[in-house]
Amino acid sequence: METSRRDFLVIGGRLLVMTAATAGALEHVLAGTPEKAPTYDTAAHWWAMTIDIDLCIGCGNCVRACKAENDVLNEPFYFRTWVERYHVDPADMEHPTVDSPNGGFDGFMERYPDGSGKTFFVPKLCNHCAHSPCVQVCPVGATFETPDGVVLVDKEYCIGCRYCVQACPYGCRYIDPRTHTADKCTLCYHRITRGLTTACVETCPTGARQLADLKNPADPIHEFLRANKIQVLKAQMATGAKVYYAGLDGAVR
Amino acid sequence: MVWLAVMAAARERRVRVAPRFKDVEHLLRLAGLFLAGVLIFVIVRGALVPDDFGALGHYRAGALASNRDKPVVHAGQAACVGCHVDVAEVRAGSLHAPLGCEGCHGPLGAHASAQDDRKPVRPEGRDLCLRCHAANAGRPAWFRTVVATEHAGEERCITCHRPHAPALR
Numbered sequence: 001m002e003t004s005r006r007d008f009l010v011i012g013g014r015l016l017v018m019t020a021a022t023a024g025a026l027e028h029v030l031a032g033t034p035e036k037a038p039t040y041d042t043a044a045h046w047w048a049m050t051i052d053i054d055l056c057i058g059c060g061n062c063v064r065a066c067k068a069e070n071d072v073l074n075e076p077f078y079f080r081t082w083v084e085r086y087h088v089d090p091a092d093m094e095h096p097t098v099d100s101p102n103g104g105f106d107g108f109m110e111r112y113p114d115g116s117g118k119t120f121f122v123p124k125l126c127n128h129c130a131h132s133p134c135v136q137v138c139p140v141g142a143t144f145e146t147p148d149g150v151v152l153v154d155k156e157y158c159i160g161c162r163y164c165v166q167a168c169p170y171g172c173r174y175i176d177p178r179t180h181t182a183d184k185c186t187l188c189y190h191r192i193t194r195g196l197t198t199a200c201v202e203t204c205p206t207g208a209r210q211l212a213d214l215k216n217p218a219d220p221i222h223e224f225l226r227a228n229k230i231q232v233l234k235a236q237m238a239t240g241a242k243v244y245y246a247g248l249d250g251a252v253r
Numbered sequence: 254m255v256w257l258a259v260m261a262a263a264r265e266r267r268v269r270v271a272p273r274f275k276d277v278e279h280l281l282r283l284a285g286l287f288l289a290g291v292l293i294f295v296i297v298r299g300a301l302v303p304d305d306f307g308a309l310g311h312y313r314a315g316a317l318a319s320n321r322d323k324p325v326v327h328a329g330q331a332a333c334v335g336c337h338v339d340v341a342e343v344r345a346g347s348l349h350a351p352l353g354c355e356g357c358h359g360p361l362g363a364h365a366s367a368q369d370d371r372k373p374v375r376p377e378g379r380d381l382c383l384r385c386h387a388a389n390a391g392r393p394a395w396f397r398t399v400v401a402t403e404h405a406g407e408e409r410c411i412t413c414h415r416p417h418a419p420a421l422r
Contacts, residue, residue, distance in 0.1 A: 042317070057392045059385040061356045068360045069326040085391050107384040108391060119390040144312035154316035190323040199327045203356035205385060206396070 040193045045148040046214040047187055048242035049198075050224050051123055053249070055208035058083055058121035060104040062200035062209060067105070069188060069199035078174040079103040080185040081125035081200055085111070088118045088251045096251040122245075122252050123209060125200070126151060126172040126185035127233060130240030134164035134173060134184075143182065149214075149242060150187045158182050169234050170241075187211075214242075327355050328365035336365075340417055347418035357381060357416070382410040 066081045067074060083104030087097040101108065104121075112119050128151050135143050135151060142157035143164055158181035165173045165182060176183040188198035196202070197211045212221035221244075228246035233253075235241070245252075308314040333354040334341045344350045355361055358373035376382075379401065388398040399405075405413070413421055 040321075054393050054395075057385055057396050058389065061384075065327060065355070065360065070323075087390075107387075108389055110387065110389045112390040113388075115390060120393075121391050141306065141311040141313070142316075144310055144316070146317055147309060152316060152320045154313050154319070156319065157313055157316065186320055189317075189320045191325055191327075191329075193321050194325065196325065196327075196329045199360075202327050202329055202353045205352045205356050207351060 042147040044215060045192075047128065047149045047192060048212045048214050048221065048244060049125070049128070049187070049201075050210045050212050050221055050244045050246065052208050052210075052224075052228070053120055053122065053245060053247035055206040056083070056121040056123055057206055057208075058085060058104065058108045059205060060107045061203040061205060062123060063103050063105045065199040065203040066185075069191075070186070072183075073177065074105075076177065077102055077105075078176070078183070080172075080183070081123065083108075084122045084124060086118075086120055086122055086249065086251060087112055088249065090117060093251055098253075118249070120249065122248070123200075124170065124172070124233075125243060126168075126187070127170055127239065127241035127243045128185075128187055130242060131238065133167040133169060133237075133239060137163040137167040139163065146189075150189055150192075151184070152186055152189060153182050153184060155179060155181045155183075169237050169239065212244075324362065326360045326362045328360075328362045330354060332365040333361070343415075343417045347420065349417060349419055376416075379410045382416075 060083060062081055063079065063083060066072060066079070070080055072078060072080055082100055084098050084100045085104075085108055087099075089095075089097075099111070104123075108121070128145075128149060130145065130149065132143075132145060132151050135145055138144075139161060140157055140159055142154045142159070143151065144154070145151050160175060160180040160182065162175060162182070165175060168184075173182055173184045175181070188196070188200075191198060192211065198209075201209045201211045210220070210224070212224070213219050214221060224246065225244060230244050230246055231248040232241040232244060233248075303313050303315065305314040306312070309317075330353050337354075340354075344352075354373070357376055361371070361373055364371045364373065383401055385396075386398050388400045392398055410416075
């Protein structure tokens, strides 16, 4: 095959760029731990999640996958993500009946076979707020918003004072009884920083949940936010919640 | 000699002139204590607060790495399809094509990275199918559900349906 001068320059240029990009990673690749290579740029992402209520079938795959992925205790029933079932009686829309048996871990048995009212599932998780109440109350700086928009807990620094558990308006935090430190959804930080999606999104059969990167102009979230009527939970609390719900009923708290 | 004379004169003056602050000694001790306190605080704080605290914000920058440094339990769809091309072909175009393998077969990160010989769970019975497909008022209208006993009695779903491409056999 003949190589034109132009091809040579193009290939050479690519090689140069690739070499620069891999230089930092090479050390880790040689050591057999490529996943630790510092190729992930926190400044290039702003993570969020979208949930389409009309697609959620209440199977509980997300709850089971989350527990397996993140070593969340099966019992007592603490959750990083869980699914609630709302039943709204049109005659009394302000007082919906909400249940979440084992957080939806075993799925949902039929409870409203007569078809009365309106019934739907609402998956919940940490909203990864841009202005998190939990971060504001932490007295030791053990919980924080990362530069890429994920709220994380520093387990080595947490003193287990439970302020954040009380401060979260969404009930997304719990104290891990093994370590006595706060625990919560990390948006699978160990996965998304390696180019994978979260465990709940990976196993969601209908695509009701989607991981989204708001800093990526090609991400489908921009179309999702444009094409749907969007709500976040407790918008009046100005937490800057980044879990965007499409088709959310006003009865949901 | 001159220096000695000056010192002597000063000593005499000190004897004669009453000190302006009677407790100046106390103030000096207090200042010393205060300085020692500040010094101890700075040293102890330096020892207790990690170097990377505050590098990115009011937290330990290393906590990002410790949150990242966890094993991946779910391999992800791309890893499954990389080997199981035959199953991917069966699934393609079917109603179950959008499902992730690990939704039904369980987390398989260890299987995919060949760290152990764990095999995918092969779901038996019909509990798994019915977790999604049992009639439930909460399920959206577009989603296909059945009342299992009316639909098939006690028969297993896979008698008639292929799970990877659930149209009738």
